[in-house]
Amino acid sequence: MKANSPADTLVELEDAVATCPPDRCTRILSGILRLLTSRGDRPQELLAHVTDGVLLRLMERVEAGALIQLSTALADLEIAPPKTVRRLASHPDPTVACPVLLRSRSLSTADLQSIAGSSGERQQDAIAARASIDPPVIEALIKGGARSACLVLIGNTEARFSDSAYVALAERCQADDEITKALALRPDTPDAVMRELLSASRAPRSDTVPKATTSRQSTSTAPVPPKLPCAAAYASARPEIVALNRIGKLNDSTVNRFAIRGETANLFTALSVLSGTPIEIVEHVMTDDDCEGLVMACRASRLNWQTTLAILSNRRGTRLSFAERERAQHMFETLLLSTSQWTVRWGEIAANVKESSRGSRGAKMGVSR
Template identity: 30%
Template sequence: MPAASIIEELEDAISRGTSGRRVETLRRVTDLFLRDAERFTESQIELFDDVIVRLSSVMEKAVRRELAERLAPVMSAPKTIIRSLAQDDEIDVARPILLLSSQLDDATLAEIARTKSQEHMLAIAGRKSVGETVTDVLVERGDSRVAMSVAANEGARFSDRGYDALVERTKGDDLLAECVGLRKDIPPYLFRVILSTAKENVRKRLVATTSAREKLQLSGALGGVADRIAIGVSDGARDYTAIQRTIVVQHSRGALGESELKAFAEAGKFDETVCSLSVLCGVPLEMVERLFVGDRPDPILILARAAGLSWPTLGAILRTRPGSAGTSTAGMEEARESYAKLTTNTALRVLRFWQVRESSAAAAAG
């Protein structure tokens, strides 16, 4: 007998059956579907979907949970019942679907994450793969367990905004800091943010790992960008007094902006470039100079993003650095890609950290 005829016959029996009979019928319909799930046509699956939805809507929690556990791993499971079970307020019912079902798209998962419980989000965080639109919600709304779970999930992918928010949450949370720091896809500049704010024991464990060590070698910042600033490598031989005064006056007249900065850089005027960046970013001149003479361009990228500079301007600035380290074709392309990924929020946070550290060091020295 065709599947549609069987379902029609069973549905007729349901309308006159007892509660126990309805449960048994639900199991039989589910058995029938699972037996040949991969062979049914789309229209046949829709018939199963309709019957199962109406049957399960009046069932107790234990029966719905059983149904969820049976349908969750099935690639061709009826979509309406899958969404219904995933949105069930009872987490024991929703959990198998949220963890395993491939029938849930990112839009549905994000909506569930926005509206359901922390336990629902925890289940979503444990999926084999989690898209960026979903992790955005999990990081923003989830509790510490959710944040830890999604950070530890190698199949989770984060947008720039999501990664920024996740790294922000690592402050004061040693376990999360270590978990996020160990992710293979964490951008190097965010890895350095974690190193700069993590406790010493966490920092040591991160640096001790192979993946972390590779990130540091790639960025040329074994102690972190903040540590390089604290050490300082400027020889102090330059006297910026006259140029700094001129630049400050120029800025006060509204005559100093990105175009003027770019012109200084393209003309190879190192002193004017450094002083202009200092004024535009509100960063002490001595700090900007120390950033310029490092082995890698990363700190300049952070200054430029904080100031809202375009890549052409930044490219010109990088070429004014002593020895033009890192300005080979490959080096500039790497810098351009890193700059494209660097968000303004992250740059401003790192900049604030540098400024606080600089002030603390000055106070201690005084």
């Protein structure tokens, strides 16, 4: 009796899978997954290619839940069946596609470029969040992807932008303030790009400024100070802020979120709790034209530079100029923690606030008389 070749055996197995019941296909799929993911002395590359055709057949016969399980398992394999991974990555259901799009090393740059240009928003976000992502894929996402993919890319510290990527991002920034803000806060954004962003932010946009008010607004460039929270807002914010501080969750990530979302009462209260200063001092440094006091308050609160920059960038209607940003960063990096804490609690800043408070009370008493 003539023995079948391995190729003939595989063809027979694929044909058998095409006609077997769905529940049996699911069991076969689970068995192949155990074979692929188990540790042993088997040649993984050969095994991956041998099982590829069978897995492609099985994918047509099993439920979505089994496909999600398959995608999740193959995503973490160093060597995985290549055709199966590409089929999963191109699946219209994001719950099936996203695990391999986010983690699989079996997808080539060309695969990712093609999928980025034809897939949905969640798939694009998964590609943008990859730990390893090549410049052509980054550029494809910036030029043709959803805005959420751009924001995920900017937040991905592993992504390295080419000059072409920065040019494409700058173009998107012209019509999107959120992308502009995210790019300005990214630690490795080059100074030349920062200058361009800041220059563009100062120019009035014809599509957003009504014609009747353009001339009047263009002559007024004064920054708008943040609106101070009322006593009730502070009273509402303080219990949560104190509780977060007690369990160690009042950190840079939390304070950064307060700043970006404009949660003023939470932000002011957090700075007060972290720095150990009265809320009046925080209000004073937040509304002062000079940023020195606010930089000291952030330093006294043990916040990092990125959180400090987020607070500085979101406290009023206009962004920091390039020179202001450099000055603020230099102050932050050279200030001693002890000096900052002493100054905002008992030094000149605290004294000025107390003096202005006494003057304000005296004026009120004079008026009442």
